[in-house]
Amino acid sequence: MTHRAGASRTLRVDALTRVEGEGAMYVEIVDGRVADVQLRIYEPPRFFEGFLRGRAHTEPPDITARICGICPVAYQMSACLAIEDACGVQVTGPLAELRRLIFCGEWIESHTLHLAFLHAPDFLGVASAVELAERDRPALERALRLKKAGNDLIELVGGRAIHPVNPKVGGFHRAPSREELLAFADRLRHARDDAVATAAWVAGFDFPDFEVDHELVALSQDDGRYPILGGRLVSDRGLDLAAADFEGAVAEEQVPHSTALHARLLERGNYLVGPLARYSLHHDRLSPLAREVAAAAGLGPVCRNPFRSIIVRAVEVVYACDEALALIDAYEEPDRPALDVPPRAGTGFGWTEAPRGMLWHRYDLDADGTIRHARIVPPTSQNQPTIEHDLFHLTEHHLADDDDTLRHLAEQAIRNYDPCISCATHFLDLQVVRRTSEPCGGS
Amino acid sequence: MRRDDGVGPAVAEAVRDRLPAGVRVVTLDGEPTRIVETWAGADLAVVVDAVRTGAPPGTLHRWDGASLGALAPPTHPGSSHGLGLREALALGRALDRLPDRLVVLAVEGADFGPGDRPSGAVVAAIPAAAAAVAAEFADAPS
Numbered sequence: 217m218t219h220r221a222g223a224s225r226t227l228r229v230d231a232l233t234r235v236e237g238e239g240a241m242y243v244e245i246v247d248g249r250v251a252d253v254q255l256r257i258y259e260p261p262r263f264f265e266g267f268l269r270g271r272a273h274t275e276p277p278d279i280t281a282r283i284c285g286i287c288p289v290a291y292q293m294s295a296c297l298a299i300e301d302a303c304g305v306q307v308t309g310p311l312a313e314l315r316r317l318i319f320c321g322e323w324i325e326s327h328t329l330h331l332a333f334l335h336a337p338d339f340l341g342v343a344s345a346v347e348l349a350e351r352d353r354p355a356l357e358r359a360l361r362l363k364k365a366g367n368d369l370i371e372l373v374g375g376r377a378i379h380p381v382n383p384k385v386g387g388f389h390r391a392p393s394r395e396e397l398l399a400f401a402d403r404l405r406h407a408r409d410d411a412v413a414t415a416a417w418v419a420g421f422d423f424p425d426f427e428v429d430h431e432l433v434a435l436s437q438d439d440g441r442y443p444i445l446g447g448r449l450v451s452d453r454g455l456d457l458a459a460a461d462f463e464g465a466v467a468e469e470q471v472p473h474s475t476a477l478h479a480r481l482l483e484r485g486n487y488l489v490g491p492l493a494r495y496s497l498h499h500d501r502l503s504p505l506a507r508e509v510a511a512a513a514g515l516g517p518v519c520r521n522p523f524r525s526i527i528v529r530a531v532e533v534v535y536a537c538d539e540a541l542a543l544i545d546a547y548e549e550p551d552r553p554a555l556d557v558p559p560r561a562g563t564g565f566g567w568t569e570a571p572r573g574m575l576w577h578r579y580d581l582d583a584d585g586t587i588r589h590a591r592i593v594p595p596t597s598q599n600q601p602t603i604e605h606d607l608f609h610l611t612e613h614h615l616a617d618d619d620d621t622l623r624h625l626a627e628q629a630i631r632n633y634d635p636c637i638s639c640a641t642h643f644l645d646l647q648v649v650r651r652t653s654e655p656c657g658g659s
Numbered sequence: 660m661r662r663d664d665g666v667g668p669a670v671a672e673a674v675r676d677r678l679p680a681g682v683r684v685v686t687l688d689g690e691p692t693r694i695v696e697t698w699a700g701a702d703l704a705v706v707v708d709a710v711r712t713g714a715p716p717g718t719l720h721r722w723d724g725a726s727l728g729a730l731a732p733p734t735h736p737g738s739s740h741g742l743g744l745r746e747a748l749a750l751g752r753a754l755d756r757l758p759d760r761l762v763v764l765a766v767e768g769a770d771f772g773p774g775d776r777p778s779g780a781v782v783a784a785i786p787a788a789a790a791a792v793a794a795e796f797a798d799a800p801s
Contacts, residue, residue, distance in 0.1 A: 267773075285688035333692060345691075346746060349753035357754065364696055378688045 241626060243611055244649045250615070253608045255600050255630075265590045273299050273559050273585035274385050280577070280592070281379040286329065289322040289370060290570030292383045294592075297446055298577040299385050301459070302564025305557045310550040311387040312445070313543050317397075318373040318383065319444050319568070320540040324366030324407065325377075326571035327491075327529040327536075330634045331418060332359030335526050338628040339421035355417050358410045362533065365407035369540060372400055387554030397544045404544070408537035412509055415530035419513035424625070426610065427520045430602050431455070431484060432493035435569050442501040442535060443494055443569050451487065452497060459565035462576050468593065479598040486601035489573030490633065491528040492519055503542075506535035522606060522632035529571075529634075559585025570595055572634050596635045603633050663709050663716070663768030663777045666785065670707045670766070673789035678796055691747035698751055701758035705795045706744065707788065709768035709781070716769040717780035719788055724748070724761030760799075764791050 244252040264283055268276055276295035281288035293315055300307060307315070332355070333345040342348050349356045367377040373392060374380025382388050435443035436450040449457040457465055469478045481487050499507065499517040510531045519528055561583040567576040573595030580589040606629050614622055668686045675684045687693050689708075698704050710720060744763070751757040766788055770778045777785075 285690060329690070329692060344746070346749040346753055349750055353754065360692055360696065360754065363692055367693065367696075377693070378686070 241607070241630065242649070243607065243622075243626065245611070245615065245651070247652050248615060250608055250611045253604050253611065255604055265592060268579075268587050268590035271587050273303070273557075273579070273581050273587060276577075276579065276587070276590070277383050277385060278379075278381070283592075283594075285378055286326045287322055287570045287572065287575075288379050289318050289374065289383070290568050290575050291592075292380065293319060293445055294566045294568045294570075294575045294577040295579075296383065296385050297566025297568065298459075298564045298579050299566070299581070300557055300564065301566055302562045302579055302581050303557045303560055304562075305386065305555055307387055307555055310391070310548050311554070313547065314373055314388060314391065314550075315383070316444055317540055317543045317547075318370055318380070320536040320543070321366045321369030321373065323444075323536040323571050324411075324533050324540075325363050325370065326366075327533050328359050328363040328366060328414070330571075330631075331526050331529045331533075332356060332363075332414065335631050335634070336418065336421075338624075338631060339418075339423075339526070355414075358413060362407050362410040362414060365403050365410075366536075368403065369400065372396065384554055386557040387550070387552075389553060391550050391553040394547055394549055397547050401541060401544050404537055404541050408505075408534065408541070411530065411533040411537050412505075415509045415513050415527065415534060418526045418530050421526070423521060423523045425521075426523060426606075426613075428488070428522060428602075428606060428609075429520070430486065430488040430605070431481065432496050433481075433487045433489050433574065433598075434493040434497045435567060435574055436497070440501065442498050442539070445568050446566070449567070449574065450497060451493075453484070455481070455484070459567050459576065462565065462567070462593075463578065463591070466593070466598075468597070478601045479593060480601060486605055487598065488602050489595050489598050490525070491532055491571075491573075492522060492525050493573065494569060495519055495528045495531065502531070502535050503538040505538055506531050509534050522629065525632050525634075559583065572596060573599060596633075599633050599635065603630055603635065606632070662770045662772055662774040663766075663781045664771050665775075666709045666766045666768060666777050666781050666788070667707045669777060669782075669785050670764075670788045670792060673785055674792045677789070677793045682796055689744070691744075691750055694744070694747040695751045695754060695756045698747075698758045698761070699756040703760045703762070703796065703799050704758035705792050706761070706763045707792060708744070708763070708765050709771075710765040711768055711771075714767045715780070716767050716778065717784040718767040719784060719791060720763075720765040720767065721791070722763045722765075724757070724763070762795050764788060764795075 242254045243250070264280060267279060271279065276299060277292040280291040280295045283291050337344055337348050340348060342351060345356065370380055371377040373382065375382035382390060431451050431453050433449060433451045433455060435447045437443050437447035449455065449462060465482055466479050467482055469480065496518040502510070513527045513531065515524065515527055515531065559581055561581060563578065563580045565576070565578050567574055575595055576593040578591040579587055582588055607626055610625060610629050611622065614625055671684050671686050678684065685697050687697060712720065766781055766784050768781055776782070
């Protein structure tokens with residue numbers, strides 16, 4: 217809907233589709249220059265940190281899995297790592313490898329959902345995945361198969377695909393047998409073929425020429441593998457943090473236009489987490505096939521164009537299939553499905569690479585394991601100031617475009633980050649206001 | 660976690676042991692590709708969910724798939740994933756994954772705020788909704 221009143225122009229879009237959750241986007245243009253860009257989040261943050269207070273130290277994997285239907289494993293694993301840290305237990309060996317395996321399933325299903333069903337329509341000039349299915353059915357059939365392979369891998373290790381029930385503090389309720397995992401390998405090999413074809417598909421899209429200079433931030437695992445679980449937080453500008461030091465290095469600000477917190481690195485400013493950061497910091501840790509696919513798709517070792525994040529996600533899906541196959545091949549059944557994690561008074565920190573970026577948890581426990589305090593910093597709240605920054609500069613470069621073009625570009629720019637606002641809050645509505653500061657004759 | 664929105668899983672649990680052999684009970688989060696995959700190849704699919712139409716809380720609605728298909732696509736995708744049941748219908752049609760027959764049984768909800776169980780009127784409607792699901796399958800040709 218467009219409303220004109222004198223020299224000011226207001227453009228309102230009733231729904232910002234294909235972004236998870238509900239919220240609003242506000243862009244103000246004064247005298248032909250961008251004056252303000254705000255991501256307005258108006259649903260109160262979900263009260264999971266409050267739900268967790270007073271619960272037993274064994275409960276956060278089940279409770280936090282409910283925060284997101286798309287990335288429950290990341291919530292479960294960050295919670296487990298933090299609680300085990302508080303209790304002085306380190307899960308290693310086959311149990312840690314099973315955690316990495318179920319995480320691969322989550323990357324496959326979450327990335328494929330986003331890139332094929334939510335993001336690809338932007339590049340192909342169609343309104344939705346339904347229209348895309350009518351136009352390019354083989355591509356969506358392939359994506360559906362690929363996504364289902366990810367879901368089924370989560371179900372195989374996690375007991376069910378949505379809010380898995382098998383992971384627990386210390387490991388799993390039941391460890392799968394080697395035969396069960398080997399029986400899935402064929403599915404994964406087909407999924408890997410589908411992932412390679414999907415990467416070639418998205419590489420053929422047209423991408424706006426737009427590069428960003430954000431500090432790229434991702435975990436770095438001590439074992440030299442591509443980052444998924446634990447390690448240190450590093451950046452392309454020398455950041456190097458342990459999980460315990462994260463909250464001392466990051467300020468979460470309350471901003472008037474949003475009930476979601478905005479995270480900034482102290483004395484460094486906004487930063488970027490997620491596939492672009494992981495890829496650019498750890499390109500050399502991808503599997504040979506994933507690197508080959510990236511090169512064939514036209515990616516160098518560093519990618520700073522957020523629109524090309526769709527290719528990076530596709531490359532990470534190839535990697536996740538490859539990595540899952542390697543993990544299954546090397547899997548040895550653990551002696552026990554879980555380590556004992558007796559409670560003790562203390563504070564623990566844990567982090568993982570959710571599909572959308574680093575996800576940090578902190579728990580303060582009483583001696584009997586009762587949770588006194590919980591804190592969760594999801595990737596979307598870390599990327600929010602960065603999304604606003606991108607929108608500011610994109611809008612500046614496209615001021616000559618009409619409102620529809622500008623709106624489409626802004627929506628696409630937001631979807632570049634796959635913002636799971638249901639983690640940080642919810643999302644809908646895009647508003648562009650154009651006005652001049654000069655007096656005008658009309659009313 | 661969203662009170663009345665939990666009526667679908669509650670009805671699924673209530674009816675799980677009362678269905679003929681060969682009927683699968685699946686709890687989903689509303690993400691359309693999962694719905695579409697679950698429908699694929701089914702003779703009959705019964706979707707149970709909460710709705711808000713303005714009717715008194717606990718009211719049981721029934722629609723069949725043909726009438727749902729006639730509805731215009733929503734301008735406000737309402738679910739937390741930006742897509743909903745109608746998108747799943749359209750996607751299922753485009754990808755040939757609709758069940759032969761689709762029935763939607765929905766319980767009118769009122770309270771979708773944070774909380775771990777549905778409100779009173781919705782809880783009271785669960786047995787009738789479960790019976791309605793069982794009746795759909797009892798009436799279905801075997």
